Amino acid sequence: MSHWIILPIVLPALLAPFILMVIRHHLDLQRIFSVAGTVLLVAITGGLMAHAATGEITVYELGDWPAPFGIVLVLDRLSGLMIAMTAVLALMVLMYAIWSGWDNRGRHFHALFQFQLMGVLGAFLTGDAFNLFVFFEVLLIASYGLMIHGGGGRRLRAGTQYVVYNLVGSTLFLFALGTIYATTGTLNMADLAVKAAEMPADQTALLRVGAVLLLLVFCVKAAVLPLHFWLPASYANAPAPVAALFAIMTKVGAYSILRVYTLVFGPDLELTQGLIGEWLVIAALLTVVVGMVGILGSAYIGRMVAFATIGSTGTLLIAISLFTGEATAAAIYYMIHSTFAAAMMFLVADLIIERRGDTISARPPMTHGGVISILFFIAAIAMAGMPPLSGFIGKLLVLNASRGADHAVAIWAVILITSLVAIIGLARAGSLVFWKAHDTGTKDLPSPEGTPDEPPEADTPSPARLPMVPVFALAGILVALTVFAGPVMTYAEAVSGQLYTPSDYIDAVLNRSPE
């Protein structure tokens, strides 16, 4: 088991330059290596997750430097779950990108994709705050390239906005880390937890500033109101498979919040008592409202899905911000659901956009309209949190966990009302896109963006059916998540149990024998 834990980072890190330097002109070879690498990642991360499920916390000291002097990678139940989820999602997205031909619309898709995986997996595995920053940067640099993949003026402008926003976020991250290092003298998360707990109460002002700055950074990543402005334009204009992969990116923010504010600045820590959860819950509630209302207000399918992502991340953060064992277990279940549901939604949106354009309006029926409408229906049910799919179970768990909380009434009201808003918004979009198309009369409607020199319908080859396979696979995952909700919840509760006994983590990293 000793070196396995670093493989999820090393494998894509080696594969990406290989793709870039050796087989850059051979798309078929790139596809083969990229898929093979990702399948291998699924196997490795699956093995690691199975190992972590036993409850053992594995620590890998890079360069054999003992913590807190060296950088450590830590595999516990939460990071095991996150890396396995990332790998499975990546495989689905990659298959979609290949079958839909998205990877051929620009250069270096596969190399950037592997670098992106390296960054995300590294961020989930690292046990060092500065190393977390470095992996954030790795995943961001790759995401800049992926975001503008395929080019086009609008996409480039959205890309500029996205890069600027994230560069400011990175600067803020450095300020936060600097503040924390200046007060504690360490950046190892386990050591930070020890130092923060030992700090005399009258000297904690700066550390509190650092803790809140860090929260802001993670909130930028998770697109929590009022730091969500980058998301709609970026996700709506990014290539669809990339947007689907980005579904994991908001979860990186959520994961970091979960990790840092249970381990370092835990709920029992006196110096940040009430500072984090109190504010986060309000921001998360507003995020849900904005996201779900955004679904209703969007005129374009891409933007609608982007707002749906904001809404579901908001729901996730409500559960996280309660910082109780039960709520965190619910959050973890909802996180799995939300990642796959958002990814599926983006891919379905792309299937629609490929065939009939981005606007939500009545247009002549598209090819494969029936199958796609079924996929849209499944994704919408999952996203809105209606029975029978996992979104419903997830929301139910969140509601149940929030019963005893201070803001219980607000949380219940917001989640239930916004779910209704989301259902209306998605139903409106679905009926306009799929049903109105068959209205008598719409066939004669001139398409709003139609230009005279547009090739006639008959000459364009009908889009391939193959890209639907990964979308069905994602739907299958959501169904499996519903059917096996019991075992998944057992695991989620184990994760949450491990998170709220941070002493195990600290002992494992600092190599102390448990008292």
Added chain:
Amino acid sequence: MNMELLVASAIGVLTAGGIYLLLRQRTFPVIVGLSLLSYAVNIFLFATGRLTVGAPPVLRDGVTIYTDPLPQALVLTAIVISFGMTAVIVMIALSAYLSENDDRIDMTDRVEDDA
């Protein structure tokens, strides 16, 4: 004391200037503002190890006054990353400007674009 004042005010002025330029909404001032911000954060990181003059950065036997070497390593990482990022954003902003003929950071509504 003078040095602390100088460093602190340098960080403050750079940050203030950077934030002002960030709010300009045109790519060139925004990129310059980002660079100023990254200079500010680099000096800030450097100062997190406390300011000491004429002290070795390496701990040896008999050395009681020393400079913390870790922030310097962190700054090095941060400099490299921010340098690379600036290059990336210059390229993306340039191609966005060349293809759309518009250097605003904020995106107008699509309907207006078509008009």
